[in-house]
Amino acid sequence: MKLVVLGPPGAGKGSLAMAIKAATGVAHISTGDLLREEMKNESDLGLEAKKFIDSGDLVPDELVTRLVENKLKSDSTLDKGYMLDGFPRTEVQAKDLNRILKGLEKELDYAIYLEASLPIILKRLTGRRVCRNCGALFHMTNKLPKQEGVCDQCGGELYQRADDNEETIKTRMDVYLKNTKPITDYYRGSGILKEIDGDAQTEDLQRVLTQIFDGR
Ligand code: ADP
Numbered sequence: 001m002k003l004v005v006l007g008p009p010g011a012g013k014g015s016l017a018m019a020i021k022a023a024t025g026v027a028h029i030s031t032g033d034l035l036r037e038e039m040k041n042e043s044d045l046g047l048e049a050k051k052f053i054d055s056g057d058l059v060p061d062e063l064v065t066r067l068v069e070n071k072l073k074s075d076s077t078l079d080k081g082y083m084l085d086g087f088p089r090t091e092v093q094a095k096d097l098n099r100i101l102k103g104l105e106k107e108l109d110y111a112i113y114l115e116a117s118l119p120i121i122l123k124r125l126t127g128r129r130v131c132r133n134c135g136a137l138f139h140m141t142n143k144l145p146k147q148e149g150v151c152d153q154c155g156g157e158l159y160q161r162a163d164d165n166e167e168t169i170k171t172r173m174d175v176y177l178k179n180t181k182p183i184t185d186y187y188r189g190s191g192i193l194k195e196i197d198g199d200a201q202t203e204d205l206q207r208v209l210t211q212i213f214d215g216r
């Protein structure tokens, strides 16, 4: 199964991706996670990307596309399938991805489009906490960890992303509407778009997954 997951920040792309990974075993590639890893390692690419990420703007297409292309080419675990989360985010990226995947004979099966409303997005993102070690997601009201500040899965430290503040979230939302929303039409045109209501709670994901994979 080869998928991309599209949707506004806070629609639950990361949670859906993790549920799909648990259900199907396909690898989860998040460009946000890849970029945060580069920033943590203070690589040239990470340092270059940081200024865009901290302000909520998109990292330039060629940097992100290079990161994804390297991953797709070098990671043999992806032969079983993969799910791209947070990429593509612009029409240029969508077209480049198509070209890269054609070359690798790993073309997409579906593009999953997760829609969510602004009040829900704001609440999800401002309360979000992430495990520094394994990337697991928690929430200050919706999904509290058993012990404050500590990951249930690995005991790692939970933190709040620097870009999960109201001002940066608004910028990310504007960027999404301008650059990313239009590419849903691109995938609708190729007949592989599957739409999902992102306002639904995580518990409904099982139903959603069945809908995607059995309802074809
Ligand atoms: P979210 O989906 O919650 O906004 P991500 O973790 O996917 O967060 O991305 C965080 C930031 O990383 C984005 O705001 C953007 O600056 C950068 N980024 C991630 N993926 C891409 C991409 N495909 N193209 C450009 N920038 C990206």
Ligand code: ZN
Pocket (backbone or CB within 6 Å): 131, 132, 133, 134, 135, 136, 151, 152, 153, 154, 155, 156
């Ligand atoms: Zn963890």
